[in-house]
Amino acid sequence: MNTLLKVNTLCPNVLRPSILFTNSIRTNYTFNLNTKLVKYRRATRPKKTNDNSISLNYEQSQFAEKIGVTKSWNSWNTSNLLEGKRQAETSADDLLIRKFIYGTFHGMFASEILIKRKFNTINISFLAKLPNYSYIHKTYFLVGYAEELLSCLLKCVVKINVQTIYHKNDLVFRTW
Amino acid sequence: MNLYRGITSKLLLKQSFSINQAKFFSVSRINFNSDLKERDLDDLYKKVVVQVRGHDNAVLESYKNFVQQTSKELDVNLNEIRQPDRFIERWTILKSRFSNRKHMRQYEMRTHFREFEFKHLTGSTCDTLLEYIQRNLPEGVAMHVHKTKITQLPEHFNN
Amino acid sequence: MSLVSKFSRAQSSIFTINTCVVNTFFSSHLNTKFYSTESAENADERPAKKERVFFREQDEVDGFKVFDVYMNKKKDERSFDQRVKRTYPRVQRDRFARYNRMPIDQDWTNVWPTASPFKQTAVPLPVRQGFVKNMIENDGLPPEKYANVELIKIPNFLHLTPPHIKKQCGAIKKFCTPWPKELKTDEDCEKNFPIEITTSTYIYDGPSVRDDRARVVKLQIKLSSLNLDKRSNDKLIKLAEDRYDPATDTLTLITDRCPYRRQNEDYANYLLTTLYYESKQCEDWESEITEDDMRTFEWEKSKSKENILNTIRNIEKIEDETQAVNLKQVKTYQNNLSKIFNEGETDTNILQYKQSVLNLLKIKTA
Numbered sequence: 001m002n003t004l005l006k007v008n009t010l011c012p013n014v015l016r017p018s019i020l021f022t023n024s025i026r027t028n029y030t031f032n033l034n035t036k037l038v039k040y041r042r043a044t045r046p047k048k049t050n051d052n053s054i055s056l057n058y059e060q061s062q063f064a065e066k067i068g069v070t071k072s073w074n075s076w077n078t079s080n081l082l083e084g085k086r087q088a089e090t091s092a093d094d095l096l097i098r099k100f101i102y103g104t105f106h107g108m109f110a111s112e113i114l115i116k117r118k119f120n121t122i123n124i125s126f127l128a129k130l131p132n133y134s135y136i137h138k139t140y141f142l143v144g145y146a147e148e149l150l151s152c153l154l155k156c157v158v159k160i161n162v163q164t165i166y167h168k169n170d171l172v173f174r175t176w
Numbered sequence: 177m178n179l180y181r182g183i184t185s186k187l188l189l190k191q192s193f194s195i196n197q198a199k200f201f202s203v204s205r206i207n208f209n210s211d212l213k214e215r216d217l218d219d220l221y222k223k224v225v226v227q228v229r230g231h232d233n234a235v236l237e238s239y240k241n242f243v244q245q246t247s248k249e250l251d252v253n254l255n256e257i258r259q260p261d262r263f264i265e266r267w268t269i270l271k272s273r274f275s276n277r278k279h280m281r282q283y284e285m286r287t288h289f290r291e292f293e294f295k296h297l298t299g300s301t302c303d304t305l306l307e308y309i310q311r312n313l314p315e316g317v318a319m320h321v322h323k324t325k326i327t328q329l330p331e332h333f334n335n
Numbered sequence: 336m337s338l339v340s341k342f343s344r345a346q347s348s349i350f351t352i353n354t355c356v357v358n359t360f361f362s363s364h365l366n367t368k369f370y371s372t373e374s375a376e377n378a379d380e381r382p383a384k385k386e387r388v389f390f391r392e393q394d395e396v397d398g399f400k401v402f403d404v405y406m407n408k409k410k411d412e413r414s415f416d417q418r419v420k421r422t423y424p425r426v427q428r429d430r431f432a433r434y435n436r437m438p439i440d441q442d443w444t445n446v447w448p449t450a451s452p453f454k455q456t457a458v459p460l461p462v463r464q465g466f467v468k469n470m471i472e473n474d475g476l477p478p479e480k481y482a483n484v485e486l487i488k489i490p491n492f493l494h495l496t497p498p499h500i501k502k503q504c505g506a507i508k509k510f511c512t513p514w515p516k517e518l519k520t521d522e523d524c525e526k527n528f529p530i531e532i533t534t535s536t537y538i539y540d541g542p543s544v545r546d547d548r549a550r551v552v553k554l555q556i557k558l559s560s561l562n563l564d565k566r567s568n569d570k571l572i573k574l575a576e577d578r579y580d581p582a583t584d585t586l587t588l589i590t591d592r593c594p595y596r597r598q599n600e601d602y603a604n605y606l607l608t609t610l611y612y613e614s615k616q617c618e619d620w621e622s623e624i625t626e627d628d629m630r631t632f633e634w635e636k637s638k639s640k641e642n643i644l645n646t647i648r649n650i651e652k653i654e655d656e657t658q659a660v661n662l663k664q665v666k667t668y669q670n671n672l673s674k675i676f677n678e679g680e681t682d683t684n685i686l687q688y689k690q691s692v693l694n695l696l697k698i699k700t701a
Contacts, residue, residue: 058465058478058485068286070466072488073231076316078539081229082263082287084318086541111484116315116452117540123315125452125487155542161452165482173465174472218512222524222531238492245497249504250511296518301511308507310538312450314490319538326528330604333561333611 052175059112061173075115090117093154097124101160104146107131108139110165121157122150127171128162219299223324226292226309227260230317236290239317243292243309252305258291434459443493444502450494453487455480462486529560532603534596551591554603557584563614566621569630571614586610632676634669643668643695650697667691 044064046054062071079090098113101124111127130139143160151158165171226243230236240257247254264286271279297305306321313319433456437446446457463477464485480486518524533553537546558568558579571586572579579586588606590599626637634640640660647659659665668691675684693700 058473058483061472062466066466068231072485073316074488076488076490078229078316078318080285081231081318081539082265085539085546090540110482114452114484114488116490118313118315118450119538119540120542120544123452127482127484127487161454163454163487170482173478220515220518220524220528222521232489235490242492242495242500245500246504249500250508251513252511253514296514298512298514301514304507304510308503312495313538314450314492315540316490318540321536321538322533323535324531324533326524327530327532328528329530329560330608332608 046176048176054176055169055172056174056176057111057171058173061176074112075117077115077117096153097122097150100150101126101146104142105139105162108135110168110171117156121159122154123159123161124150125161125163128164129166129168130164219302220326221297221299221302221323222295222326223255224294224297224302224306225322226294226306227320227322228290228292228313228317229287229320230314231286231288232316233288235314235317236288239314240290240292242312246305246308247294250301250305250308252297252301253295254292255295256291256293258293260289260291262289263287432456442498443496444499447493450491453480453489453491453493455483455486458493464489525557525560529556530607531555532600534600550594550596550599551589552596552599552603554588554590554600554607555585556607558586559584561611563611566617567614570621571610572630574610574613632673634673639672646695650695664691664694668695 044060046056046060059071062069067073075094077090078084079087094115097115101113102109105126105128108128108130109126110129114125116123116125128139130136139162143162147158147160228236228239230239244254244257246252264284266282266284268280268282270277271281294302294305302323310319437459458480460480462480464480464483465473465478467473467475467477469475478485518527531554533555534549535551536549539546558571561568561571563571572581575586578588586607588603590603590606593599593602629636643665644656644659647653647662647665651659651662653659653662668688671684671688671691675688678684
């Protein structure tokens with residue numbers, strides 16, 4: 001499953017679409033973001049350009065082999081530990097959450113969705129860039145709506161934390 | 177987590193404890209209408225081993241510091257802190273969906289451990305400590321608790 | 336403007352100059368750009384616009400001018416900032432953040448009472464998180480906490496600082512009870528409370544609190560605390576088979592056949608009771624036990640006793656059994672032989688046995 005969203009920034013002088021939002025693992029083997037990929041260098045690595053026109057944020061600049069080294073996991077749960085339970089269910093729930101939240105907060109994303117589980121609570125966090133000031137009220141509604149629906153679907157207590165940033169260029173870490 | 181039991185036993189426990197009076201009672205149903213004579217007595221735990229498992233060593237280190245400080249504040253005997261060897265589960269699977277057996281991919285999942293051994297806890301202390309520690313368990317960290325309770329022989333054993 | 340941002344801007348301006356030097360392919364070309372106007376009158380003017388050049392060196396080499404195709408397609412010498420065109424200067428953001436209005440002597444336990452995700456505006460520390468390989472990445476600085484996803488990802492312990500722990504433990508300390516002073520050592524515990532019941536709880540994420548493994552109960556008891564006579568003890572050990580560990584003299588019963596922990600505990604107690612009473616009860620056929628089935632070697636019932644009595648009868652000419660048994664050499668022989676059977680063969684054991692045999696048979700060694 002490839003969820004590849006190309007987003008044009010507001011900055012007019014950059015000619016090419018600058019930031020790619022992909023899953024940190026682009027393969028269809030593991031969506032399980034707790035695993036550490038070894039020896040697969042082409043995943044998550046965009047094609048290098050001649051003039052460094054592609055901008056990457058920190059997460060995208062640390063390619064797949066850096067997970068666990070300089071890049072942390074997007075979803076924190078206990079299913080993949082030794083003698084852990086509910087591996088499949090947890091991964092499937094993560095998929096559901098990501099798809100659902102990409103849809104509700106469409107266009108607002110500045111980062112990947114972070115899912116943290118503690119006992120029966122799920123904390124969902126992400127960075128967002130709101131298009132304009134009136135969106136603050138809309139965001140509150142969306143947050144409440146998403147929390148309510150997700151908690152009914154997943155049978156867990158769901159909390160969503162949205163952190164806003166002023167400009168998407170603040171995320172740029174390096175060019176590639 | 178025996179929250180219910182923990183709370184109710186705290187309400188009905190004797191603060192002073194004497195060995196001669198201790199009997200073997202199974203601490204089960206709490207009758208709120210019961211007489212004051214039949215109170216639940218504190219359990220005695222010779223050893224409580226708490227093993228914490230996580231993917232990240234740094235998180236477990238911070239948690240270890242937290243547990244150490246907690247046991248100091250609550251006056252609990254933290255006997256030993258062990259670090260069992262990490263466990264790595266590796267999957268070596270085919271890269272391509274048809275042929276190319278020589279090209280495979282490896283995935284691994286690492287589990288790190290920390291073990292805290294508490295010695296000589298009473299039932300209410302154990303419940304309090306464990307509840308506090310468990311509530312503050314960070315995300316992505318699992319816990320195994322092994323409690324060793326010491327009791328007397330049942331009454332029907334004639335010595 | 337915070338000190339950190341000042342420092343970062345100063346650093347970035349230094350670094351841009353360095354990157355220019357490092358990244359250029361033709362340093363001679365660069366020199367010509369910067370020092371294009373050398374006369375004093377034009378020194379304040381902006382440097383002339385870069386002309387398109389096709390030849391590396393204007394003079395001929397061997398009658399040819401060196402033509403370079405990619406001469407004009409070099410990488411920009413602009414800094415990272417200029418390339419990316421930060422339209423929003425960083426200074427303005429810090430002004431509205433909450434941490435600018437936090438007093439130094441505030442109570443952190445009130446600011447961050449419970450576990451919550453990392454809010455960069457609420458944390459007054461100038462934290463940076465991120466690995467930076469070279470100057471191209473974020474001007475060589477680890478990224479700030481503003482718009483830093485890595486800091487949100489990692490579980491934070493800001494709700495468990497030492498003041499937090501002191502406060503919270505102080506509040507729950509009243510629910511703790513002290514350990515009785517009379518039970519200082521393990522031996523005291525064993526003497527008064529011989530049974531040890533071990534139970535486990537497992538805490539994992541998920542909508543359900545239940546764990547299947549939590550129903551297992553382990554009951555351990557030292558048989559010496561049961562006060563059984565020798566025959567009952569042996570019988571109990573025979574019934575228990577490999578649940579008994581002779582090295583530590585403990586009987587271990589692990590029960591998991593019932594679905595609930597309480598049921599397994601009761602079942603373990605029931606097992607112990609049955610073993611106890613079964614071993615106490617003496618059946619008629621138990622007196623027919625043979626030497627092979629006995630757990631320990633007992634000289635009184637063994638064949639060795641008959642043989643020894645025969646030898647004594649021949650050597651010492653004593654017919655009376657009790658008198659024969661009470662002889663000193665017979666007693667030592669009995670002890671040493673029992674040691675070998677019960678404790679195993681060691682050098683000392685066998686030497687002692689040898690001595691006792693020689694004494695018995697009145698053989699003098701040279």
